[in-house]
Amino acid sequence: MTIRTEKQVRHRRTTRRALIGAALGLPLLSGCTLPGRDDAPAADLRLMASPELGPLVRLAQDAATAAGYRMVVDYRGQAAMFGILADPDHPYDLVWPATSLVVDLASPARPLGEPVSVARNPVVWAVKGSVADRAGWLGRDDVTAADLRDVVTADADAWRWAMAGAPHVGSATAAYLGLLTGLAGTGRAIASDDLDRRGLTDALIPTLRSVTRSAPTARGLTNIVSGRYGDYELLVNGQTEMVAANRALVGASQEPLLAIYPADAQGVLDAPLIVVEGDDPTRRERALAIQAAMGARDLGQAISAAGWYPSVAAGVRPDPAVFVTDWGISEAWRERTVERPDAATWREAMTRYRVGYRKPSATVIAVDRSGSIADAGVDGLQDALGSVLLPDQAATAWLQPMAEDITVVIPFDLELGQPITVRGDDAGEFAWLTGQLAGQTAAGGTDLYDTTRRGLWAIEEAGIGDRLGAVILVTDGKSNEGEIELVEDAFDDSPIGGRVAVHAVLMGDSWDDQVQSIVSRAAGQVFDIPGDLAAALRTARAGN
CATH class of the missing domain: 3.40.190.10 (Periplasmic binding protein-like II)
Incomplete structure (x- = not known):
């Protein structure tokens, strides 16, 4: 090294x-x-x-x-x-x-x-022009939430779409309220009684769970769609993010996305x-x-x-170079945004999203226990892990688990510790998990590449099913052994390799060369907030 x-x-x-x-x-x-x-x-x-x-x-x-x-x-x-x-x-x-x-x-x-x-900044449904044409959406200003539900639930392979998680990314938060309101079909703000209507949940849950890819940030989501253009037909994001995606696509001679302003589900930043x-x-x-x-x-x-x-x-x-009308963007957008519900109803709607409506996740958190992170303070690391793993603490940042989630924690240095798996949302099991981590000490070297590969394998073994997959490396980025080819081969060979993101949360006096090569291979992001490891870990966790 x-x-x-x-x-x-x-x-x-x-x-x-x-x-x-x-x-x-x-x-x-x-x-x-x-x-x-x-x-x-x-x-x-x-x-x-x-x-x-x-x-x-x-x-x-x-x-x-x-x-x-x-x-x-x-x-x-x-x-x-x-x-x-x-x-x-x-x-x-x-x-x-x-x-x-x-x-x-x-x-x-x-x-x-x-x-x-x-x-x-309106939240747009940014869709490939050829796909919008096939759906009969071109030239229309009356596309509705029900139209989106129909296409994404009828043919998931033809409508692969990307939207971040609410309430951690603004565009996703506004889009969720838009879908909730549009699918309710009342023409007014969502009320508490609406949340108990089976017709609404029967439409909303399949729509939200058809999402193909999420990300911790709006720009991260944009980069995924523009960088892996062949894998997605639709991006739900702020209009400025669609513009950023299109600039990248046009520069690569790809078909740009077209902005759809949903008639009954318009969210706004x-x-x-x-x-x-x-x-x-x-x-x-x-x-x-x-x-x-x-x-x-x-x-x-x-x-x-x-x-x-x-x-x-x-x-x-x-x-006109910013508000490109050929991309469906309005120079003088007239708001027809959905009404905002009262605070109590909105909090209840978001709670239900977190514990029942959203697409479940399969997440591996790989925790560096090598000697080089000893100076970062294991106690601080333990507190940061508790902020995303213990349901009561996680709920303060709207990161509470749901019954269908799978969470795996793997302590590692040059060798991997025994994976600790929690299926579901039981607070007692998460308390036991964090207790198991508390007794461990930092020692030895690091192999980030084998750890990432085994994190992917752990999701395979747990059974990803219809879940969003992610590996989160909590590390100082100093790998003593291994090579990027281990990660590349593992993701290329895995049947779920294209469905699992890898993010890194850096701590201590961190280096980034190795983690950058890993996360870029797996459509991930690096988070480094000196002095606030918990904030960085919460941000990474929000992507899944």
Whole structure:
């Protein structure tokens, strides 16, 4: 194994985050500091934002700089946001989820101010033109949730589609509410009584369970569909993500996707910028100033140039290079979004999604117990694992298991420990599982390649059935043995190789060369949030 100096390690970490940020459509780092003017007051603001809002966040950074503020931005997935907001000591003055639908699902320890919707981005059904033609959808503005249900449940092989999980990705959260409302067929907001109607669940569950692929982030899902174009016919995502996919497809001489705006199931990302209440009136005043600046009329053109529809649209001229009408995109989209239910009904609807409606998962979490991670702190690792494995803790981030899930944990160093499997959602079994991990110590070397291969085999042995499959490597990325060919051959030879993603959660003084080669082979992502291993693990877990 190559030994690198501390300076080289720092450089590699910066380079890795740049690559990960580029993959997510983000600025250089997952946490960005924007310095103010030389004469700026010595006060900071800290913003936590969804990765789906990258272009809008850059406008907020410009506004902070212009006002003389020094603002730090941390991009966090919504699974991580839920956990962070529940901590009364979190450092954020502003929080910016992709959709206000998640506000009613959060349990914030500190009060949240009134959301200000800065811009809107419709969630589209992005379908190959030839497939839309075959379905009779071309040129129509009356495609409904029932139409989608009919095609994806009648012929799953001809309609392979990708949608992330709710409520962890904004587009999936809005799409779920759209499908729920459209299939209910009432023409109004979902009410609690609707959730008990068998006709609704009989339509909704087969539709949601026909999903072919999920991902932890919106951009991760986009990259899967554009990178493996022959494997999918439909992408459900924000319109800006469809544009990103099409740019990649056109560059590769592939048929672009066409935007379908569902008539009775239209979801939307409304980008609510929210001030978090705190004890410092100066910080609150500055947070309110940024919120007001982002809602100003003069930002409309810049918001439109980023591919969003500004909330204040007077005088805005859409760029035809961004709003490409040949792709079915409307330059002047008129909202006909579904109505938002009351908070109690929405929370109940999301609980039912998590424990009953969604497609079940088969997940292997491979936990590095090699000597090189000893300095990262096994206690911190144990807490992070508990945050996604113990049902009560997982539920705070809407990661609770369902009865049909399969969860396998494999401790590893140069050799694999005995896989520990839990079928279902029994809290006692998960408590026993985490107890088994607690008694283990870090020692020995690491073989990430054989571990990944055996993780795939563990899903095969458990029986993936009609589940979404994923292997999550929790590691510092320092593999002493093995080679990528082990992973490539295993996935090529496996009958389920194309159905299992591999994600990596990095900890400690991590290196990325080896894990990047593994996850890129298996349509996965790398998550590295220094100082918050639990947030990184929750984000990775949200992809399955």
